Amino acid sequence: MAEETERGPVGGLLPFGVIDVAGPSMRPTLRDGDQVVVRYGARIRPGAVVVVRHPLRQDLLVVKRAAERRRGGWWLLSDNPLVTTDSREFGVVPDDLVLGRVLLRYWPRPRVLGSR
Template identity: 35%
Template sequence: MAVAVASWRKALRGAACFVRGVSCFYVVYNYGGFLSKVDGPSMFPTFTGRGDWVVAEALPGLSDRVQVGDVVISTRPIQADENIIKRVTAVEGQTVNVYKAGSLAPVQIQVPPGHVWLQGDNLILSRDSREYGPVPLALVKGRVIAQLWPSMKWVERKLK
């Protein structure tokens, strides 16, 4: 009996790996998607930050496709050789309240045309638009649609 259970587990693991691979191939082939690794705690609990792998769809002509709640991959505005994965919390024309160190009242910032406001889901451990301001849409490379590893799940468009 134990041998049969072990065989089924091995077969299921292989099937899960196959499904992940086919899903990844489908996205890349049909949508110009790409894979990215998530390191660091800034997007916890959406991602563990310990080597998660995600699939993102490339977003040509972004201005009308990025929405509040999307998880996106962007070039870090203050370090062009590094990518970041953050959630869009405001789009052009919207206002955000930012608390500056030592201030009790928030500063209101309006997101300018052609920009988005990006924040990590784990605000305490995230370096994001609160540090470097609105991010130009030209730096946004894609929208994360699914997590492949350590577990397979769709990434929802929502604010936590």
């Protein structure tokens, strides 16, 4: 899961924002409490870490890995194999719910995130 913060895109002019990561689903890549920089509207490729609106609860943002492109959207997976709150539970995520790509973790241990 992720939480939207007040540090999102400035007046909609900049395509970057900050997301606070909540929960264990992206361990070991990301941990609860990490803060990441998101590029909204970025091109998504398989293996990228992405931010999406949850397909069943659109008020909730989630951070997942884009596993593969499927008809109508993206198949998303958690990096933590013990957490199945991903496409195995909610299916393919439509393109319009995919908000952007996580570029880097800047707090507490800065690290650029690439594709697997």
